[in-house]
Amino acid sequence: MMDETWRAVLADVAARAAAYRNGAGERPHRPLHTYAEARAAFNAPTPERGGDGAEIIAELAALAEPGLANIIGPRFFGWVMGQSHPTGVAADWLVSAWGQNVGNAHATPSASACEEVVARWLLDLLDLPRESSVGFVSGATMANFTCLAAARGEVLRRAGWDVEADGLIGAPPVHVVLGEEAHSTIFSGLRYLGLGAKRIISVAVDEQGRMRPDAFARAIAPLDGPIIAIAQAGHINSGAFDPFAEIAEAAHAKGAWLHVDGAFGLWARACQDRAHLGRGLELCDSWGTDGHKWLQTPYDSAYAIVRDADAHRRAMGISASYLPEGAERHPADYTPELSRRARGFATWATIKALGREGVDALVSLDCALARRMAERLGAAADVEVLNDVVLNQVAVRLGSDLDGDVSDALTARTIARIQRDGVCFVGGAQWRGRQIIRISVCGMNTTEADADASAEAILAAWRAERHANS
Numbered sequence: 001m002m003d004e005t006w007r008a009v010l011a012d013v014a015a016r017a018a019a020y021r022n023g024a025g026e027r028p029h030r031p032l033h034t035y036a037e038a039r040a041a042f043n044a045p046t047p048e049r050g051g052d053g054a055e056i057i058a059e060l061a062a063l064a065e066p067g068l069a070n071i072i073g074p075r076f077f078g079w080v081m082g083q084s085h086p087t088g089v090a091a092d093w094l095v096s097a098w099g100q101n102v103g104n105a106h107a108t109p110s111a112s113a114c115e116e117v118v119a120r121w122l123l124d125l126l127d128l129p130r131e132s133s134v135g136f137v138s139g140a141t142m143a144n145f146t147c148l149a150a151a152r153g154e155v156l157r158r159a160g161w162d163v164e165a166d167g168l169i170g171a172p173p174v175h176v177v178l179g180e181e182a183h184s185t186i187f188s189g190l191r192y193l194g195l196g197a198k199r200i201i202s203v204a205v206d207e208q209g210r211m212r213p214d215a216f217a218r219a220i221a222p223l224d225g226p227i228i229a230i231a232q233a234g235h236i237n238s239g240a241f242d243p244f245a246e247i248a249e250a251a252h253a254k255g256a257w258l259h260v261d262g263a264f265g266l267w268a269r270a271c272q273d274r275a276h277l278g279r280g281l282e283l284c285d286s287w288g289t290d291g292h293k294w295l296q297t298p299y300d301s302a303y304a305i306v307r308d309a310d311a312h313r314r315a316m317g318i319s320a321s322y323l324p325e326g327a328e329r330h331p332a333d334y335t336p337e338l339s340r341r342a343r344g345f346a347t348w349a350t351i352k353a354l355g356r357e358g359v360d361a362l363v364s365l366d367c368a369l370a371r372r373m374a375e376r377l378g379a380a381a382d383v384e385v386l387n388d389v390v391l392n393q394v395a396v397r398l399g400s401d402l403d404g405d406v407s408d409a410l411t412a413r414t415i416a417r418i419q420r421d422g423v424c425f426v427g428g429a430q431w432r433g434r435q436i437i438r439i440s441v442c443g444m445n446t447t448e449a450d451a452d453a454s455a456e457a458i459l460a461a462w463r464a465e466r467h468a469n470s
C-alpha cells in the first residue's frame with residue numbers, strides 16, 4: 001500500500017474501532033449472526049487477484065460485525081472473559097504496525113526488554129517469588145502447559161532422567177495429582193506433554209470444588225518417584241481457591257512440584273480485600289494466569305510463571321546456532337514459540353493504564369458486583385445460588401423447588417431465552433450433577449446499574465420460561 005492510502009486505511013480503522021466500542025453498551029449482548037450465517041457471509045472462492053486495502057477493510061467489517069459477540073459489552077458475563085482495555089488495544093495496534101518478532105533480544109531489543117520489565121511488574125502485582133521467570137504466552141492453556149513442561153523436566157531431573165534429551169520413553173513414571181474439578185485445559189496440557197489426560201490421580205473436592213487437603217495428603221502419601229501436583233486458584237464455577245498452604249506442605253514433603261492454574265483467580269493477590277483467598281500461593285512452584293481475562297489486556301496474552309527459572313529455560317529454551325548467545329533475556333527461552341508477536345507491550349500499556357490501584361479496584365469491584373447479582377437472584381424463592389460468592393463467579397440454579405431434571409431443562413431453556421433477549425449474556429455449565437447458569441463478572445466496564453439490569457433480565461426470562469412450561 002502507498003503511504004497516503006495506508007494512512008487513510010488506518011484512520012478508517014480507528015474510526016470503526018471507536019464506533020464499535022462506543023456502541024457496546026447499547027448493542028445486544030449476543031451475536032446477530034448464527035455460525036451458519038457467518039459462514040455464508042464469508043463463503044467465497046479463493047481470491048485470484050489482490051485488492052484495495054480500504055475496500056477489503058470495509059468488507060471485513062461488514063461481514064464480521066454481525067457475527068461478533070459483544071464481549072466488550074458491560075453486561076457480558078459468559079465464560080470468563082476480559083473486555084480488553086482500550087489502552088492495551090491501542091498498544092497492540094502499534095505492535096502490529098511495528099511488525100516486531102520477539103523471538104530473541106538482538107532482533108528486537110525494545111520488545112524483549114519490555115517483557116523483562118513487565119515480568120517484574122507482574123511478580124510484584126501478584127506478589128509471587130521475585131526470582132521467578134515469566135513467559136509471555138497466548139493464553140492460560142499455554143501458560144499451564146509451559147509450567148507443566150518445566151515441572152516435568154525438573155521432577156524427572158531429580159530422579160536422574162533428562163527428559164529434554166531423552167524424552168519420556170523409558171523414563172521413570174511421573175505421577176500427576178489433580179483436583180477432581182480441574183479446568184479442562186489442564187488435561188490438554190498433560191496430553192501435549194505425554195503425561196496423558198487420563199493417567200492422573202484425582203483428588204476429591206468439597207462442595208465448592210476445592211481440593212480436600214486430607215484427600216490430597218492421602219492421594220500423595222503412597223506415591224514414589226517424580227510427582228507433579230496441580231492446584232487451582234479460582235474454580236471455574238464457584239471461584240473457590242484450593243487450600244494452598246496445606247497442599248504445598250504435603251506436596252513438598254514428597255518432593256512434588258506444585259503448579260497452580262490461576263487463569264483468573266491469581267489476580268485476587270493483586271486486590272487487598274481478596275488477597276486472603278490466595279494465601280499460600282507463594283509457596284507453590286509455578287503459576288499460569290491470563291492477561292486477557294481479569295487484567296483486561298487484548299486477547300492472546302497470558303503468563304507462565306516458574307519459580308525455578310532454570311527449569312523453565314531447560315524446558316522451553318531454543319538454542320540454535322543462528323541465534324546469538326549473550327547475557328540478554330531471550331523471550332523465546334520461556335515460551336513454546338520462537339516467532340511471535342511482542343506481547344509484552346500490550347501488558348505494559350494495560351498495567352500503566354490501570355496502575356496497581358486500578359487493578360486492585362477492578363478486582364474488588366467485579367467481586368462486589370458478583371455478590372450483588374447473587375443477592376438479587378438468590379432473593380427469589382425458586383432461585384438458588386450454589387456457590388459461596390467469594391470471588392467473581394456465580395453459579396445459579398433455577399427452579400430449586402422443582403424436580404432436578406425439570407429444573408435442569410428449564411434452566412437450559414432460560415439460558416437460551418436470556419441470550420435471545422440480549423440484555424446480558426450468560427452461559428451455562430454442568431456442576432455438581434446439575435445444569436447451572438454461570439455468571440462471571442470479569443470486565444472493567446460493568447457498573448452496578450448493569451449488574452441490576454442483568455439480574456432483572458435473568459429473573460424476567462426465568463419467570464417467562466417457568467410460566468410457559470407450567
Ligand SMILES: *Cc1c(COP(=O)(O)O)cnc(C)c1O
Pocket residue numbers: 080138139140141142183185186234235236261262263264290302
Ligand atoms: C480460561 C481458563 C483456562 C484457559 O485459559 P485460556 O486463556 O482460554 O487458554 C484455564 N484455566 C482456567 C481456570 C480458566 O478459567
